[in-house]
Amino acid sequence: MSKVATRFAPSPTGALHIGGVRTALFNWLFSKNQKGTFHLRIEDTDKERSKDEHKIQIIKSLKWIGIEHDGEEYIQSTKIKDHIDVANELLKSGNAYKCYCSNEEIEEQKKRARQKKLPYIYNRKWRNLLEADAPKNIKPVIRFKSKIEGTSMLKDLVQGDVEIENSTIEDFIILRNDGTPTYNLSATVDDHQMNITHIIRGDDHKINTFKQMQIYLAMKWVLPQFAHIPLIHTIKGKKLSKRDNASTLDDYSRIGIMPDALRNYLLRLGWSYEDKEIFTLDESIKHFNLEGIGKSPSKLDMSRILSMNEHYIKSIDINELYSHLVDYCEIYKEKIKPEKEAKIKLSLSFLKNKAKTLEDIFNNAKYIILDNVNFTEEDLKLIDDKAKKIIKEFKDEFLSISELNKETLEPIINRLIKKHETNFKGVGQPLRIALTGSKFGPGIYDIIISLGKKEVEKRLGDKIII
Numbered sequence: 001m002s003k004v005a006t007r008f009a010p011s012p013t014g015a016l017h018i019g020g021v022r023t024a025l026f027n028w029l030f031s032k033n034q035k036g037t038f039h040l041r042i043e044d045t046d047k048e049r050s051k052d053e054h055k056i057q058i059i060k061s062l063k064w065i066g067i068e069h070d071g072e073e074y075i076q077s078t079k080i081k082d083h084i085d086v087a088n089e090l091l092k093s094g095n096a097y098k099c100y101c102s103n104e105e106i107e108e109q110k111k112r113a114r115q116k117k118l119p120y121i122y123n124r125k126w127r128n129l130l131e132a133d134a135p136k137n138i139k140p141v142i143r144f145k146s147k148i149e150g151t152s153m154l155k156d157l158v159q160g161d162v163e164i165e166n167s168t169i170e171d172f173i174i175l176r177n178d179g180t181p182t183y184n185l186s187a188t189v190d191d192h193q194m195n196i197t198h199i200i201r202g203d204d205h206k207i208n209t210f211k212q213m214q215i216y217l218a219m220k221w222v223l224p225q226f227a228h229i230p231l232i233h234t235i236k237g238k239k240l241s242k243r244d245n246a247s248t249l250d251d252y253s254r255i256g257i258m259p260d261a262l263r264n265y266l267l268r269l270g271w272s273y274e275d276k277e278i279f280t281l282d283e284s285i286k287h288f289n290l291e292g293i294g295k296s297p298s299k300l301d302m303s304r305i306l307s308m309n310e311h312y313i314k315s316i317d318i319n320e321l322y323s324h325l326v327d328y329c330e331i332y333k334e335k336i337k338p339e340k341e342a343k344i345k346l347s348l349s350f351l352k353n354k355a356k357t358l359e360d361i362f363n364n365a366k367y368i369i370l371d372n373v374n375f376t377e378e379d380l381k382l383i384d385d386k387a388k389k390i391i392k393e394f395k396d397e398f399l400s401i402s403e404l405n406k407e408t409l410e411p412i413i414n415r416l417i418k419k420h421e422t423n424f425k426g427v428g429q430p431l432r433i434a435l436t437g438s439k440f441g442p443g444i445y446d447i448i449i450s451l452g453k454k455e456v457e458k459r460l461g462d463k464i465i466i
Contacts, residue, residue: 004036005197008062008069009076009187011043012054015248016061018300019202019232019240022266026229027200028067029267029288039194040069043076045186050077061249065259066281074194076186083181083189086219087142087174095218096174098140099126121170142175144185144215152210157227157290159203164210172211188212192221200290203228227290230270230297240300252305254332256358258324260316261309270298278311310356318348328358329369336369343368347450350442367436368450373459374437382439387430390416394431395460404453406445413444435459 008024010016031038040059044050055073062068090096099122106122113120127145134140147166154162174185181189187208191199199209209226216223232240240247252262264279271294273279273287313321322345329336336344347365355361367373383391394416401408416427428444435447435456448456 002195002197004031004034005039005195006031006036006200007039007041007074007191007194007196009041009043009190010058011046011049012051012058013046013049014054015250016058018247018249018252018266021061021065021249022232022269023201023229024062024067025065025263025266026271026288026293027198028069029284030198030200030290032285033288036197037070038067039071039074039196041074041076041190041194043183043186045077045080045180047077057250061253064253065249065263074190076190079186079190079193080181082193083186084175084179086189086215087181087185090144090174090215090218091142093218094145096142096144097127097171098131098134099143099171099173100134100138100140101125102135102138121168122172124171127171139177141173141177143171144174144211144218146171146211146214152213154206154209154213154226156206157198157200157225158293159206159228159295162206169207169210169214174215184208184211185215188215191224192216192219196224198225198227200227200229202231204231227293229293230295232269233297233299235299235301237297237299239297253328256328256332256360256362257305257309258312258358261312262305264312265305265308269300270294306356313352313355313358313361318345321348321352325358325361325365329362332359333362334369340368343450343452347442347446350446354442364441367438367441367447373435373462375433376437379433379437379439383430383433386420390420390422390427390430391434391460393419394427395457398453398460399457404449406449409445409448431460434462 006027008020008027010020010024028038030036040062042055042058044055059073087096091098101122105125109123110120122143126140126143146169150166151163152166152169154164156162172184173182175181191212206228209228213223234240249262253259260281263281263284267279267284267288268277271288271292273292276283276287279287322341325344325348326336344365347368348361351361351364354364362369394412397412397415398409401412413424413427417423420426429439431444432441432447433439435451441447442450451459
């Protein structure tokens with residue numbers, strides 16, 4: 001048996017879709033589980049929409065989530081001649097023919113199909129006509145001569161046996177009238193030349209698979225094995241599209257979802273192993289199999305993604321979490337200065353307990369990350385004369401303590417509560433605003449301890465506040 005080889009074949013026409021990421025993940029995990037290879041094919045034949053920056057982003061996104069391909073990228077546009085050669089070979093062997101139908105004729109056929117509320121299938125007009133009868137003013141397309149009689153069977157590794165009436169598969173175009181190959185021809189030739197043994201893709205490709213199988217058989221090539229995975233739907237049960245919010249990998253990265261968390265979520269989206277929910281990367285590779293993939297569509301649940309991310313934030317090592325935060329801030333927020341590392345790491349022990357995303361951590365750690373406190377007019381209105389007095393009196397007592405911890409801070413707070421006949425919020429809120437610029441955020445003791453005595457003294461002396 002040939003060594004297992006899988007592939008992921010995105011078009012570089014935009015950002016990587018979350019459904020594509022899961023497809024890539026399943027292909028990658030299967031190949032690694034089988035000690036095989038995983039390949040990346042860039043299907044860039046749409047010259048108008050294909051961009052180098054999209055290709056770079058796709059590779060970067062896959063790497064971010066932990067998927068790296070073997071060998072060099074396979075660039076489809078460099079293989080066009082091979083695709084055309086195969087089309088001509090099919091023409092020569094009688095497995096394809098030239099079709100001289102005009103655009104007007106095709107449109108008329110489609111119109112009649114719509115009127116009868118039937119799917120359009122080309123009427124095979126030129127299937128048996130002689131080329132000598134061809135009109136001189138029309139450049140032909142080349143159509144594959146599909147089977148008409150009987151049925152075809154697909155032994156799908158996920159869906160099981162799938163049978164289709166051959167009459168429902170049209171004589172599909174393999175070369176356009178400008179000489180360029182179509183998807184089904186190019187993909188088939190590429191998969192053959194790449195020695196792909198297993199094609200794992202969305203079940204919206206099933207009809208394409210039946211067409212491609214016929215090309216394999218006509219060329220007397222060894223058929224790969226096919227597995228069609230159910231599509232991802234929205235929480236409302238509709239097919240997830242690029243128009244939906246949070247549909248691309250960048251969308252998740254931007255809000256601070258960590259790669260390990262998203263990879264774990266996508267692994268479990270339509271696949272299961274016993275009752276296990278959390279998988280390390282090594283465990284994912286060890287346990288992944290095609291038998292564990294369900295046959296029904298899976299619903300993308302943002303609340304579950306956030307829950308998974310929250311689990312990772314709370315459970316990973318502080319140093320690892322800090323590394324993720326640094327990377328996140330550098331890309332999407334503000335670069336963290338090296339001298340802030342010790343204070344941020346100290347604060348992560350409590351910041352992570354109230355965070356679902358890296359963005360949550362950044363927002364609650366801004367008072368440390370940023371050099372200057374940014375006050376809003378709304379929050380400053382809360383610093384009235386009474387609040388200013390509380391801040392000043394706290395500062396006076398605060399300067400006298402030698403050791404900074406909850407045990408030394410709590411008596412000061414309690415005395416101020418009693419003296420000003422207020423509650424914990426009445427003291428804590430103005431102090432939190434003075435120190436962080438916001439009435440929301442970590443606990444006041446955590447803020448003071450993480451900032452340190454010198455920085456607290458500086459911020460409580462801000463002219464804006466007192």
